[in-house]
Amino acid sequence: MKRLELILSRLLWLVPTLIGLGVITFAISHVIPTDPVAILAGENATAEQIAALRTQLGFDRPLPVQLLAYFQDLLRGDMGVSLFSQQPIAEELATRLPATLELTFAAVLLASVLGIPLGVVSALRRNSAIDHALRIVTVSGLAIPSFWLAIQLQYLFAMQIGVAPLNGRIDGFGPEPVTGLMLLDSLLQWDWESFWGALRHIALPAITLALPAAATIARFTRAGVLEVVTSNYVLYERAMGLPGALVTWKYVLRNALISTVTQIGLIFGVLLSGAVVVEAVFDWPGLGAFAVISIIQSDHRAVMGFTLWAGAIFVIVNLIVDVLHTLIDPRSTR
Amino acid sequence: MSGLLLEVDRLTLGFRTERGLARILDGASLRIAPGEVMGLVGESGCGKTTLARAILGVLPAGGAQVDGGRISFRGRDLLREDPATLARDLRGRAITFIPQDPFSSFNPVFTIGEQLMDLMKWKSPRRQGEGRWPTLLQPYPRARRKADREAVLEMLAAVQLPNPAAILQKYPHEVSGGQRQRLMIAMALLPEPDLVIADEPTTALDVTIQAQILGVIRRLATERRVAVLLTTHDLGSAWEICDAVTVMYAGQDVESAPIDRFFAAPAHPYTTRLLESLPREGADVAGIPGEVPSPLAQPPGCRFYPRCDRATEACRATRPEETLLAEGHRLRCYHPRLPA
Structure with missing residues (x-):
């Protein structure tokens, strides 16, 4: 019985662990001075084009809002799409796991x-x-x-x-x-x-x-x-x-x-x-x-x-x- | 060969330490007759546990150095015969062990039943040559296993453990200290040995349990005609269950005698001081002045002389030879206290 208790409590702990992990990774990826939008838009893009793309992707919203939106998607099992391949990330990871x-x-x-x-x-x-x-x-x-x-x-x-x-x-x-x-x-x-x-x-x-x-x-x-x-x-x-x-x-x-x-x-x-x-x-x-x-x-x-x-x-x-x-x-x- | 079961003859050994050789035993002798319960009495650090381990063949490898003497058991030389052969034929069979601390002497991660049955698989008196299998593949013949299990249950009842079958299912930490020591006694007797080495078997237990455990050892030893070497620092324990006593001081035997004579007519100054140091009614407890010498710097001659009020030049120079005072009463002293 103790063993079952151990398993259940550990599975419950999985939730805060993953939330913590998500927040930390999110924070780190936004501290790194690289701009995925600029990379995606390509070398010849103008500043306006980059700004437009940023709005389109929702990257102009405040960080906490982006984070909340990300977690909301996660609850539905949606990890978003890859910026480059446009494939759903969850599917890609599942096939590679x-x-x-x-x-x-x-x-x-x-x-x-x-x-x-x-x-x-x-x-x-x-x-x-x-x-x-x-x-x-x-x-x-x-x-x-x-x-x-x-x-x-x-x-x-x-x-x-x-x-x-x-x-x-x-x-x-x-x-x-x-x-x-x-x-x-x-x-x-x-x-x-x-x-x-x-x-x-x-x-x-x-x-x-x-x-x-x-x-x-x-x-x-x-x-x-x-x-x-x-x-x-x-x-x-x-x-x-x-x-x-x-x-x-x-x-x-x-x-x-x-x-x-x-x-x-x-x-x-x-x-x-x-x-x-x-x-x-x-x-x-x-x-x-x-x-x-x-x-x-x-x-x-x-x-x-x-x-x-x-x-x-x-x-x-x-x-x-x-x-x-x-x-x-x-x-x-x- | 006299009719002795075990004879330790002037055993000298030491441990190599960073500060030199610590001579723990220096010419220690001990004799046990078949079926005799022998008390090996001495203060902590006098070498009685080391002597017990030397007989059991579990001196620390690499650290211990035997410089002389002999241990013979039914004519077999325990110090010079091949250790692997002795381990197979003698240890756990003819000579078994009741350890000092039943709390830490059980393997914590296996059930009691598994440990008992492993012991029986290898050390049961019903075991006969079963072919040369690699150890870990050795089969346990079904018929013998069944007989062994019955013997185990019988023995657990004999050491007065309640509900033996249930105890076999348990892990060591699930039973009390007294029960664990009863299990240890059962394990020591199951191979039907000739000699049980019991190294301070009650020291780790509650006082109320100690007398019971000693009682069980004495009763079963008598019933089964097993000799016991009981090391103890407690003369009271020795008095309760021993047939004879050997006293050790700083790695040497000083006196040995049958139990009645030992308490009635002790002759060695150390023994008499030891007996005087027992608490008794209406008298002050008398300690022994001075300290046990360090094993790194042992005095020559009789080791007790620095603390002895009868010491003379002779005591300083050479260790006294053994003298026979009476039947079974041996002494090493130049100036014994003899009854007037």
């Missing part, structure tokens, strides 16, 4: 599968050669800018070795969309060719995003394990001669993961913002690539739309993480 979700989920999964065991081994062999090597790798994993890593991976694996495609999400049409997640859809339809194609395409962007995330996860897992192995219950389990693998991978790991899981929720937010750059480099048709185009064009409405979606995803992912947290740690619900 699955690509980003698929990429970030793949990256989180990969980062966890890499980071958690590395963290455990690093903690158990503390100050050994393995631990030092892992520390160097994790620090550099955090320090390398993702666009640089992306380009290196493209150069090595796509251009030199040729095992992965340079960019894009799939060759041809891909599987029949059900969830919009191509890996999942192709699996559901036993379409192995599409699955393999989607996997080859997602590999490089997912690795780019996952490496720094794996480094963070490894560090948190290591710290968690180091704390847990000195606990009285681990001393007890060892004194009672329980097998080492059981103690490490069951009893220690579950306790150590309590803090790691919370961290994974936060990493998801980092990945969403990282996806903006990585999607642009790999020409991945997701929210991030859309955000980059919109920012370059000073398309405020589109940028706000992206921010609100990203904010909502972040809140929901962290809600999922909190529910996972209660599953791992029974003390947190009672």
